[in-house]
Amino acid sequence: xxxxxxxxxxxxxxxxxxxxxxxxxxxxxxxxxxxxxxxxxxxxxxxxxxxxxxxxxxxxxxxxxxxxxxxxxxxxxxxxxxxxxxxxxxxxxxxxxxxxxxxxxxxxxxxxxxxxxxxxxxxxxxxxxxxxxxxxxxxxxxxxxxxxxxxxxxxxxxxxxxxxxxxxxxxxxxxxxxxxxxxxxxxxxxxxxxxxxxxxxxxxxxxxxxxxxxxxxxxxxxxxxxxxxxxxxxxxxxxxxxxxxxxxxxxxxxxxxxxxxxxxxxxxxxxxxxxxxxxxxxxxxxxxxxxxxxxxxxxxxxxxxxxxxxxxxxxxxxxxxxxxxxxxxxxxxxxxxxxxxxxxxxxxxxxxxxxxxxxxxxxxxxxxxxxxxxxxxxxxxxxxxxxxxxxxxxxxxxxxxxxxxxxxxxxxxxxxxxx
DNA sequence: TCTGGGGTCCTAGGACCC
DNA sequence: TCTGGGGTCCTAGGACCC
Numbered sequence: 191x192x193x194x195x196x197x198x199x200x201x202x203x204x205x206x207x208x209x210x211x212x213x214x215x216x217x218x219x220x221x222x223x224x225x226x227x228x229x230x231x232x233x234x235x236x237x238x239x240x241x242x243x244x245x246x247x248x249x250x251x252x253x254x255x256x257x258x259x260x261x262x263x264x265x266x267x268x269x270x271x272x273x274x275x276x277x278x279x280x281x282x283x284x285x286x287x288x289x290x291x292x293x294x295x296x297x298x299x300x301x302x303x304x305x306x307x308x309x310x311x312x313x314x315x316x317x318x319x320x321x322x323x324x325x326x327x328x329x330x331x332x333x334x335x336x337x338x339x340x341x342x343x344x345x346x347x348x349x350x351x352x353x354x355x356x357x358x359x360x361x362x363x364x365x366x367x368x369x370x371x372x373x374x375x376x377x378x379x380x381x382x383x384x385x386x387x388x389x390x391x392x393x394x395x396x397x398x399x400x401x402x403x404x405x406x407x408x409x410x411x412x413x414x415x416x417x418x419x420x421x422x423x424x425x426x427x428x429x430x431x432x433x434x435x436x437x438x439x440x441x442x443x444x445x446x447x448x449x450x451x452x453x454x455x456x457x458x459x460x461x462x463x464x465x466x467x468x469x470x471x472x473x474x475x476x477x478x479x480x481x482x483x484x485x486x487x488x489x490x491x492x493x494x495x496x497x498x499x500x501x502x503x504x505x506x507x508x509x510x511x512x513x514x515x516x517x518x519x520x521x522x523x524x525x526x527x528x529x530x531x532x533x534x535x536x537x538x539x540x541x542x543x544x545x546x547x548x549x550x551x552x553x554x555x556x557x558x559x560x561x562x563x564x565x566x567x568x569x570x571x572x573x574x575x576x577x578x579x580x581x582x583x584x585x586x587x588x589x590x591x592x593x594x595x596x597x598x599x600x601x602x603x604x605x606x607x608x609x
Numbered sequence: 610t611c612t613g614g615g616g617t618c619c620t621a622g623g624a625c626c627c
Numbered sequence: 628t629c630t631g632g633g634g635t636c637c638t639a640g641g642a643c644c645c
Binding site for chain 1: 641642643644645
Binding site: 220221222223224225226228242243244245246247262408409410432433434435436437438439440442443483484485530532589 | 610611612613614615616617618619620
């Protein structure tokens, strides 16, 4: 059996832990630059705020329903996630942290446990120890545990937020209840196509011939179908080093000059270097892209990326910034208003076994230098030490007008209790 | 005026090898 | 009228997840 434990409205719930007066009130959390809604409490969903809603279009509705609006506070969410995961880790030796707010637990060898009770224990302990409400779905396969979780979330009162699919009757009933677009692994495109074929529920999907599923949805679709039928095709996945690492941002205003973009792109490259060093990878290829604001129909549009093969593998921020600037120079065009840029590094080789080149090699002195930079920045805050090519005066700043304190990760922000 | 930021996997087709 | 049989690597595009 597998359990899927998923935090309810995670970002909104994190904000609520330290603002208990907001329990029962509508809350939304916005993306970077306070752009779109990326999390909603149940109350916010109920007043009709969709996922991804542009904040500026919904200001009136926020006002009307007294919606509490927060800028994304990833320092807080990341820390709360770790707390939740460390509690869940006690419940099984095999856990896959699937995303910031959910984890699969493999329950092999738990045959003699009372699973509904076990799930309830997880649910209660996480809520009690962290303040984050969670839902638990337990079933014979991963895909079915997702289904069970959805039921637990949809009917919290009837299920106590824990649902177990442990019989053929329950499995079929659950699949007949689940709409096709709500199936894990079936996105918009496949759902549309399946609807046209009169496949409206997860159950009907499991009745399709294997050959059709394989032809139109590849082996990924076929595995999903079998998993939903109760044959455990998907197993826990172990943590693998990432194959690509990206740092990309939309800008708070439109840029027209190369120098402005260079400064930002250098910062993105440095950030990619930091992320690579954390997993001890060096990249052999770097991609830089820029584009204008696609929503602005009054301005000419331009969008381009460039892939640059590096002469040697590196994870030095200094070298990455230099290459990224070179690449940017090749795709930058005068006369456009740029809204977004990014750096993506790929084609990794392990840091400790890079192949030396005959003529050009990464500067070995950067290795201890980057270690020192990482340690200083870890101690004194991000970007305390940075390149001259990066923003010196910090001229740009992400729009974060509704940022909550970093209650759990910054001593200055620690909560005060008056007694 | 304002519209997010990360990731993964699979397939088909072309270029190339012997 | 007929025109081999096996591979690999790379890229673009399409789908999906949170």
